[in-house]
Amino acid sequence: QTIWTQCLPIIVRGTSDRFQMPWTPESFIQHFGSDKCKLVNCQDKSKHLSTLRDFFHLFSDAPDAVMPSLMLKDWPPTEHFRTVYSTLYDDFQKALPVPDYTESDGVFNIASHFLSNGVAPDLGPTLYVALPDKSLHRTTRLHLDATDAINILLHASPGPDGELGGTLWHIFSPEDSSSIRKFLTNGGYHCDHGDPIHSHNI
Template identity: 30%
Template sequence: MRVEPPITNDTARFQVCAQRQRKVPVLEPGQEQLFRSLWCLDIPIVVEGLHHTMQGSWSPEAIVRTHGAQTVTMFKSGGKASEKLSVARFFREFTKTDADRGYAVKLKDWPPSTSFERDFKQNYNAFMQSVPMPSYARDNGVRNLIAHYAVPPHPFKSLKPDVGPKVYIATPDTPREGSTRLHIDVTCAVNILAWCASEDPNLPAAEWLVFEPKDLEELRRYLRSKQNPDEPPRDPIHSQQIYVTEAMAAELHTRGIRPYQITQRLGDAVFIPAGAAHQVSNVQACIKVACDFLSVEGVVESAKVSADFRREKMPEVLPFETVLWDAWSSLACHAEHMEGRPRSVALTRAQRKNKRQRETPRAQEDYGRRKQLRRASSDTTAMTGYRCPATDCTARHRRFPTLVGVFTHM
């Protein structure tokens, strides 16, 4: 699948710096056209300066105050066993020095279910308002194919994949084992550094190593040569047990593999293309928030990783074919709607009068009561005959009454 990028004046310059010098493009919020022109190239992108606008309470004290009693799993470095404990106790360990603790600690993929929006409502809204390139990264972004996933009516449970946001909290990677070891995500991802120990946006907080999708096969061959022959064979990347050291990176360079090196600072958002193997090592204690998304530019690589997961008998985190089908159905409907939409004309006197009457407080209250009655009656109706909620699309049958994403933009 080839997506033609919208070329800008800066596209060629950033492309040369990225592909020849391995210098990652650094953009500012709002440069979405430039982002689109570079995102087609399967290269990571950094958007800086979000600490100036990002709201929400992301400090350890704020998280303890609101979720201190919640139980989480703390992971320890050095192969030590993980431990279940409260959030408050985790942050007591988190704020200790490495010498006092004796190991690095981290909390990943928290919360483990789709409860971030419900349990962290303020921070969820702050993240969605601040995340750059919203048409890609938001849960209702028109270019996020997952946003078009069909949602059933209450009380039926939605099967929409859990793509975040998730919180990642880790101390400095003093043992150099990797705060997040080498792995590949099925989808694209964006990771925002919301808090760091220094609270200084000029100091490095985390070091990333990102490999291009085209280098995966040679990277796998190299990593397999480093595996213990007595261990059972497994994919060296999907196992998430390897951290690429500086010495290993130098050896990979002799094989023609040059990963992107990214220094993430407070307020930086790192965009990772689908199919790009990557790892993270914290320079200081950090709290990050991340979410996944699926864009047209990453569909081919996402399909490859999804097939890898099946081959390795790993859990299916994304119903890839279903997401594509719902996105196609949603976008096709939207295209038909736009093509058949009549041009706007001036309202007649009678139409203006009716419009004013509908906008009165009493008319709005009546409309709300009728809407509640319709919803109550629909909950007791069998799951048959549901149709698309768009008023000009009532003749077309749909699997569910709501298609999120495009319809929120209509």
């Protein structure tokens, strides 16, 4: 609780070993391939209609090919994850670290104390799946989470040379928000109107 109240990020290693279901492109193709989805181009934010089968096939069809970085963001977009993918939802809940805080019924998870006839928030999970961005080196733009969040890397395809895949998160303290806004504005990185963080342009 001491770390949690200080808004410090917590890194937990070996979490993927707790999952029993295969969270791989092949598994999504086999079980949910016909599901329609909307993909976001990480470079220009344009959107494209596709299916999970066609999207996940891109991870193995040509790993060294030059193609736009497409992302499946906040999936599923409208329905609850537990409704659409109930088996994956159960697997996710059982594997969560610090369950008293992170599970949907965790004793320290404030959402678990909502009245049964109230409107509780959707705690997810949601999927973020992206092809590597070989030009801009990022697939998720700078943003501000309104609540505590947990991110788990469940799959990373190897690179074209067979090197181990992975991801890199840049996490900033809430107290740094003003300094980040000032840096982006004064440094010329944000020239549009509006908030440099909430604009999702960086």
